[in-house]
Every structure is written in C-alpha cells, then in structure tokens.
Amino acid sequence: MKLRYPSRISLRLLAFNVLLVFLPVGGVLFLDTYERHLLVAQERTMAQEGRLLAAAIEAYDRFDGDDAQRILVQLEQRHLARLRVVGLNGKVVADSALLGPRLENGETAVPAGETQAASEKSLLYRLGSLPFRLLRGTIRESGSEHDTDISSDLLSRPEVQSALDGRYGAATRISPAPRRSVTLHIAIPVRVEGAVEGIVLVSQSTGRILQALDAVRLDVFKVFLLSLGAAVVLSLIAATTIARPLARLRQRAGDILDRRGRLKGGFAASARRDEIGDLERALAELTRQLEQHLRSTEAFAADVSHEFKNPLASIRTATDMALEDVEPGERRRFLGMIQKDVARMERLLSEAREISRIDADLDDEERTVVALDELLSALVESFRLRNADCGIQFDLALADAHVGVEASADRLTQVFENLIDNAISFSPPSGRVTVTLRTAGDTSEVTVADEGPGIPDEHRDRVFGRFFSYRPDDDAGSGHTGLGLALVRAIVESYGGRIEAKPRGGGGTKMVVVLPLAGR
C-alpha cells in the first residue's frame, strides 16, 4: 500500500478555506477603533461631570470642603464617575465613593473586574485573546505615561499637576495585576477669583467598555473556531469529491499505457454528472477513439501485408516455373505475369499510402467552389476520347447547370474518374455508361450507371470496404486493388457527402454520390 499524502489540490482548498475564515478575525482589529471612540466619549462625559462639579463649587465663590461634600450628597450618586474634590494640600475633602454605591451598576472598578475575571477564566477566552493581549500590551504601555504611578500622593499625579497649573488634566492608569483594569483619571481645577483653589478629580474604570468589547471578541473567536471546523470539513469534502477522483483518473491514465508504451484498456465511462464526470467521459471517448484508430491502423497494415502476399505468391510461383525447363513461350508468359504483378504491387503500395493519408491530405487541401456540371462534362468528354475504339458509349445528362460544390477539383475528378473507370470495367462490350447530375434541396446527386452484371445484394455495402473486390469474371492481373472505391468513399465522406451502390433498373450498377451544395 502506497503512502497517501494529501493531494496538492486538497491542501490548496484547505488553505483557501482557512484564509477565508481568518478574514472576519481580522475585523476584530476594527473593534479597537471602536474602543477608542467609546473611551473618548467616556472621557468627555467624565470631564463634563467634573466641570459641572467644579462650576458648582466655584458658585460659592470660595473653596470649602463642606460645600463640596454637600454638593456631592445632593447629586445623590446620579453621576457616572467617581468624583473627588481635593484641596491644594492634596487632601481629599469630598469623595463620592464614600457616600455609598453609585446608582448604575457595573461601573465601579470592582464588579467590572470581577466579571472580567470570570470571563477570563474561560480557557477559550484566554486562548483567543492571547494574540490580542500581546498586541494590546505593547500599544497600551507605550500609550500610558505613568502606568506604574500608584502613589497615594494625589498631588504628584500628572493630571493633578496640570490642574494645579490651571489646565485640564487627564491620564489613564492601569491598576496592576491580578485585578488588571484600566481607569481614566481627569483633574479639573476649581478657580476662585481666578486662582486655583482646589481640584475636582473624576475617575472611572473603562472596564465596562473593555468587557463589552471582550465579549464581542469572544463571540468572534467562537465563530472563528466554528468556521475553522467547517472549513476543514468542507475542504475534506471538496478533496474527496474533486481531488480523489482526479487522482484516480491520473492513476488510470498511467495504467493505460503499458511499459512498452502501448495502449491497453481505457477509461471507464463515468456516471458522475459533474465536470469530473465530463472529464472522465471525454477521456473515455478519447481513448476509445484512439484505440479504434490504432486498431484500424493495425488492421489496415495487416490487410496491406495480406494483399501483398497474393501478388508475391504469384510472382514466386511464376519465377519458380520460369526457372524450370519450360518452353520459351511459357517462360515469356511467366515473365509477363511477374511484370504485371510487380505493377500491381506498386499500385497497391501507392493506393494504400494514399488512402492512409487521405484524411490528413484533405485537411490541408484548399477547397474552392467547383462547378460539378463543368467538371463532369470535361471528364466524360475525355473518357469518350480515350475509349473511342472500345465501343463503350458515354451518356451525360445534366438536369441543372451551375451546380457548385465546395471541394478540391482534383479530388472530385479522382472520385468520378474512379467511378467511371469502374463502370467501364464492368461494362459489356459496346455497353453504355450513363452519368447524370441533378440537385435535390441543398444537395447535388451524381449517378454513374453501367450495364454490367451488377453487385449481389450481400456485397453491396462491402464494395466500399478496403481491399474488397468483387469481380467474378476478372482476368488475372487486371490490377484492381480493392482500394479504389474505399478511396472514393473516404473523399466523398470528407466533403460531408455519401455514396451508395444501387442496382440499376434493367441490370447493372448505379453508383450514387450525394454532395452538399456550396453555400447552402
């Protein structure tokens, strides 16, 4: 058993499918942009709350811890962020966190951290978020200025420093592990008569936003895993339905040629209804035709060699006899016989060569519109001249003029010359050979009729076969190779026509050639 490697097509399919699955995963990166927007919105909200508180304190025209505390109490925890009011000495004078929990849930760092921790417990999440955590780790760390600044000295914080200078200050800090969470800190100066008297600190964990986004990421990751599984399964299915049959076809193609490069067997016709089935059927047809072609070539070669044996045997026996002690007259007869047989073999060779090349030759030939009526007139006239003294009469009946057939004039001449020659050879002395031309629909029909003995029914279809010759009263060495009509048929069929042998009314044979008219 041969080791089975996954085929290249299977691997490629798998790669494509898996890549497609990764595309939505890439979309997760866009979530980061979304996250940034959310954080900006959160900061703005916090800044507003801070400014409102600062404005409320400023409204007293003095900075007093009790005022601040009162305002915070009056807010009744309806604000979103933790609000603290810090004096210039860094002391917290009011802290919303000390007044009880805020109304909205999940906004304090603690419960957010808990939920996040819960989801982080999931192995799936840890696995999926690993690359993102790595990525975020590098980005965040470079983005945060003093993430390790956790000193309790509020005044040393950068945002507080900016507020003390009368500016707006903001900073993001990451509380250290294990309860990692990001908190946004905003410091807003409280001015009394133009001077900074205190600072409003607004802080809120970004946990809710990050948690929501992480939940989305987790979902995307789940979808990714499902898609990955589906991609693998689909690839395997595709591999079995495409790559496997293709591999089988390749195997079969390798088996079709044996070691000596000979064709043996063929493709089995497939019942598949897809493209692979089509391919299989096309290959089956190809090999079938190839085999048929090879067989006919082999059969032809065998036929030719067989046809050579007879004249060879004749020559050999005649030679044997001529070498014997025979009368000079007999010797002359044998030598004449040899001469005729040599000529016959020569003709056989050239005709065999011609017939085996006819298809290739006809493809190369230039075809023009040949006027059949003119061609036949000229041909019959030349036969009349050549056979003037043998008493055979030639009749030509042209029912139509200007009958054009797309063909090579030489080949058509060959066809009708052959047929008329045949008719003459079968004709009794002073017989009549009749050539007629007529058109019917979009075809032309030429008949060549003789008054010879006719062809018996059982041979009528075989006369066009190669090497079939039916000449009951033939004299030896008349030189008929049995290829003439085969050649005629090959030519006629290559022009899209057909030829038939029919009995002629009143005895004899009628050869009917039907050719399509040009331009129809």
Place this chain on the structure above:
Amino acid sequence: MSERIAVVEDEQNIRDNVAFAFEREGYRVDTYGDGLTAWEAFQQELPELLILDIIMPRMDGLELCRKIRSVSENVPIIFLTSRDEEFDRVLGLELGADDYLCKPFSMRELLARVKVLFRRIALGREATSGPEEELLRVGNLELDLRRYTARWGQTTIGLTVTEFMILHALARRPGHVKTREQLMNEGYPHDTFVSDRTIDSHIKRIRKKFVAVDDSFNGVETVYGLGYRYTEEPS
C-alpha cells in the same frame, strides 16, 4: 492412372501456375476460383488431394474444408495461407488440414508436400507393420518415417507434414539442440524464405497436440537463445 488434384484459389495467376506445375509432374488438375463452385463440383466426385486458399469469395477455404471433412476424413488437404492468424485458425478449429504453406510459397516445396501426402495415403492402405517399416522410437514417441505419422504410446497424433518433419528433426537426436535455422531447413527442405517465427508457432502446435493426449508431455524443450531440443523422458 494419375492422381487428381483440385486447386481452389481466387488468385488466377497462382491457380494457373500451380496447375501448370502439377500437370508437368503428371497430375490431373482441376482449378476453381471460389469455394462454392468447387464444392458444387465435388458433389459429383471428390479429388484425391486438395490445395485450398483461405480467403475466397462466396465460400472461404475453411468452410469448404469443413464441408469436405464431413464427407471424407482422409482426403489430404493443404492450405495456402497469407496470414499467420489464419494459420492458427485452421489448426484451432481442428479442421484436420494435413499441411499448410504460407504465401508466398515455393512451388518445389508444394510439390514435395503433395508427394508426401500421396505416399501417406498409399502406405495407409498397406498393413501397418511390415519388414520395410521405418520406425523411430524415443520413449513413448513413435515416428513412422514412411507414412509421416506419429504416435504417443498407443495414440496416433494428427501432425501436419511440416510438424512431423520438425519433430523428427528434434527426436532423431534427443538432447541435442537444434537452432531455428536448422529446423527451418528440416521443416521446409525446398524453401529458403521461411521466417523463424513460423518455427515457433509450429513448435507451439506440436506441444499442444501432444499435451491434448498427455498432460505431462514435456518432450519439446525451449533452449533460450539457441533453439529447441527433444528431451527423452524416463519411460
């Protein structure tokens, strides 16, 4: 009285030449251009020997042979074949041809075969054993050199003349290797244009005929690269 030979062959030149040659030797020859005409004539009187072509119009040589064998099992029949496959068919069909020659054949070879076949017939009429009997015995094999017949134990093996001559050449000196060329000279003493593949197919047929009688027959051994030899089995 001279023997009557019938030549059935559609190739007129061959027909005429064969007839001419045999008439010169003093035989009476009837010629026919196809099987059917010949068969019609044979209804009246069967000739004493037939030379048949295989591929002929109307009735081929094989069909004619079958018909003749249904009437007479003994009349010698020589086939003239132009294909090796035809050769195999003649034998494969167990038509009981006495010999066959491939076209183009040598006229002298044909004449010699006909003489052998007539001798076989003539001696067949005599008693099977006599003082002038020439027998070659090698183990179970017994060759009658005058009648050109072979026996394996008690069973007569129907060998053609050519097969007999090849087997005789081998069995004459058991254990000695004969090359294909030597066998060609023995099998076709009057013909120098025989292909060595012909010898291989004759050997194949000889083996087949003996194996049909005795499964364990292994007398004709192939010596690769050299030829064949007859191995004398322990009897």
